[in-house]
Amino acid sequence: MSxxxxxTVHLGWKVVTRASSGPAPRFKVEKGGQAGILQAFPxxxxxxxxxxxxxxxxxxxxGLTHPELVATDVDLQDRAALVVFPLxxxxxxxxxxxxxxVQILQVIARALVPFHKKGIAHGELSPASVRLDGAxxxxxxxxxxxxxxxxxxxxxxxxxxxxxxxxxxGRPPSPRSDMFSIGLIFYRLLTGxxxxxxxxxxxxxxxxxxxxxxxxxxxxxxxLKALYAKLTAIREEQRPQDAEExxxxxxxxxxxxxxxxxNSLPGGEVRAVSIxxxxxxxxxxxxxxxxxxxxxxxxxxxxxxxxxxVFPPEGKPGAAPVDEKTGAEKTGAEKTDTEKTDTEKTGAEKTDTEKTDTEKTDTEKTDAEKTDAEKTGAEKSQ
Numbered sequence: 283m284s285x286x287x288x289x290t291v292h293l294g295w296k297v298v299t300r301a302s303s304g305p306a307p308r309f310k311v312e313k314g315g316q317a318g319i320l321q322a323f324p325x326x327x328x329x330x331x332x333x334x335x336x337x338x339x340x341x342x343x344x345g346l347t348h349p350e351l352v353a354t355d356v357d358l359q360d361r362a363a364l365v366v367f368p369l370x371x372x373x374x375x376x377x378x379x380x381x382x383x384v385q386i387l388q389v390i391a392r393a394l395v396p397f398h399k400k401g402i403a404h405g406e407l408s409p410a411s412v413r414l415d416g417a418x419x420x421x422x423x424x425x426x427x428x429x430x431x432x433x434x435x436x437x438x439x440x441x442x443x444x445x446x447x448x449x450x451x452g453r454p455p456s457p458r459s460d461m462f463s464i465g466l467i468f469y470r471l472l473t474g475x476x477x478x479x480x481x482x483x484x485x486x487x488x489x490x491x492x493x494x495x496x497x498x499x500x501x502x503x504x505x506l507k508a509l510y511a512k513l514t515a516i517r518e519e520q521r522p523q524d525a526e527e528x529x530x531x532x533x534x535x536x537x538x539x540x541x542x543x544x545n546s547l548p549g550g551e552v553r554a555v556s557i558x559x560x561x562x563x564x565x566x567x568x569x570x571x572x573x574x575x576x577x578x579x580x581x582x583x584x585x586x587x588x589x590x591x592v593f594p595p596e597g598k599p600g601a602a603p604v605d606e607k608t609g610a611e612k613t614g615a616e617k618t619d620t621e622k623t624d625t626e627k628t629g630a631e632k633t634d635t636e637k638t639d640t641e642k643t644d645t646e647k648t649d650a651e652k653t654d655a656e657k658t659g660a661e662k663s664q
Contacts, residue, residue, distance in 0.1 A: 286300070286322065292320055292364060293364065293366045295311035295312065297310075298310045298312055305328070306322065306324075306329070307321070308321045308322075310369075316368050317368070317369040318367060319367060319369050320364065320365070322364055323336055323337065323363040323364075325362060325363075326361070333363060337363040339424065340363055340365065340425055342400070342402055343400075344358075346397060346402075348393050348395070350392055350393040350420050351421055352415075352420050352422050352423060353368065367422070367423075367426055371413065372410050373414065373419070375474070376474045377471070378471045378472070378474075380503060384532060384536060386471060387467075387532055388529070389420065390407070390411075390412065391464070391528040392525070393421035394524075394525035397457075397525070398457040399524075404423075406441075407440075407463035407467060408440070408441045408443070409444075410422075410441075442486045443476050443477050445462075445490070446463060456518075457524040459518075460525070464528070465512075465513025465514035468510055468513060469510065473498070477495065477496055494514070498510055505540060508541025509531065509535060511544065512543070512544050512545070513528075515544055515545075519547055521545065522542075
């Protein structure tokens with residue numbers, strides 16, 4: 283990068299000094315007293331393919347202008363892509379009044395209109411995208427901010443604290459994903475806190491997966507909460523579809539105090555009854571249970587009622603037998619053959635006892651008669 287020595291001029295900007303090294307070096311430049319940043323993206327080396335993709339994105343929006351968009355010079359050379367833009371201060375930290383928050387969202391939305399009209403997503407929106415140009419707030423175009431350390435290892439190219447859920451899932455950014463990012467910027471402006479409290483990109487990535495969008499304070503104005511809910515809707519169809527729709531929603535909020543409603547799902551979609559949804563599965567399960575019941579009652583033999591007989595509890599004569607599985611007493615109809623055998627046995631035992639008693643009585647009677655006879659014989663002898 284010897285061609286970027288101090289004093290050399292690129293795109294009308296004079297190089298002052300090197301600001302940072304690495305795969306995409308940055309240089310401090312100046313033009314007419316205005317300080318700026320020049321960044322070079324070489325097409326050779328390990329990061330060459332990534333830089334070529336970035337150059338293609340730059341080519342898509344090159345030439346787009348808007349009064350609230352940072353003026354940027356782009357030079358797509360054979361060996362590298364060069365980008366120069368004025369060095370402007372970012373937004374100060376801390377929470378902002380609701381009126382100022384809405385004004386900042388209006389700047390972002392208006393600056394994005396020319397992008398979204400061409401179907402181009404910004405894809406890198408965060409509070410750092412908004413810069414101060416004197417008293418004005420203006421928006422940085424995409425690809426002008428170096429990614430945070432560790433972000434590229436996550437498979438994304440933007441701050442995971444402000445990326446839409448579908449972008450975190452690996453899908454390319456879209457105007458609707460820009461809307462979600464604007465919603466999280468809105469949260470940061472209102473509360474003064476980022477959507478996640480973690481410092482490391484990987485931790486932020488995980489935290490966003492658990493909570494896509496944190497809740498606003500319950501005391502927040504209802505119209506502001508409605509705007510936040512629409513911007514951060516999980517279903518992309520329910521968000522503002524592009525910057526123009528957001529401009530209209532913000533205008534209604536400012537002029538009439540009206541919070542926007544979520545967009546309807548397309549085509550009268552009813553998710554609960556869609557094929558493969560819960561309703562379809564309920565029908566399948568109901569049919570399955572009916573089929574199983576029919577098979578069991580028609581083809582399977584009933585279980586013998588004495589298969590699991592249990593004796594009555596000890597110390598409770600006459601108690602009904604108890605089912606071991608249910609703990610319920612069995613009815614008379616459920617009494618088993620064993621119970622009947624016991625009854626018959628008891629009857630037999632009773633008969634034997636009666637028979638024994640009878641024999642005993644007869645024996646006693648015979649003995650008595652014998653005694654009487656002997657007594658009579660004795661008297662006769664006398």
